[in-house]
Amino acid sequence: MTDQPARPYTDDDLRAEAARQHSHLTDRPSFDTVGDLMTGQEVTPDGGVDWDDFRDETFSAAQQSVHALITGAADVSEWAVNLGADGLQPSDQQLHIGDNRVRIHFAFAPDMTEVDRRDFVALIASAVITGA
Structure with missing residues (x-):
């Protein structure tokens, strides 16, 4: 049996490349693509x-708004890749601090109970409020 050479790259290299590609794939979709992806989709599930x-003008206004939201979105590709690589699941729970000047989003291990998730967020909120 021959020895395999060591991998010439690290897990960090893989994550960085995944983040770069994720960013590229989500960066600046065309206006027409946004409209095509909206067609046939429910407004509210x-x-x-x-x-x-x-009507055409109402759809067009909505399409322009969705396109603006996408192109103005923060690039969180690195965070998204790292959350997935760590096996964490994003949560709808979040904290808004200081008139929406800071927003904290949470991601948890899949085996963490909903009660434990809420308790953790409450603990963080309490620490922020009291300065602990």
Whole structure:
């Protein structure tokens, strides 16, 4: 049996490349692509209304708004890749601090109970409020 050479790259190298590609794949989608991806999608899940049920000018205004939100979004590719690589799941729980000047999002291990997740967020919120 021959010895395999050591990998010439690290896990950090893999994560960095994944983050670079994730950023590239999500950067600046075309206006037409945004509209194409909206077509046939429900406005509100189980609401019975699709985006393409609206009149052309209403759909176009919504398409422009969605495109602006996407192109103005923060590049969190590195965070997203690292969360996935660490096996963490994003949570809907978040804290807003100082008139929305700081927002903290949370991600938890899949085996952490919902009660433990809420308790952790409450603990962080308490520490922020009391300065502990």
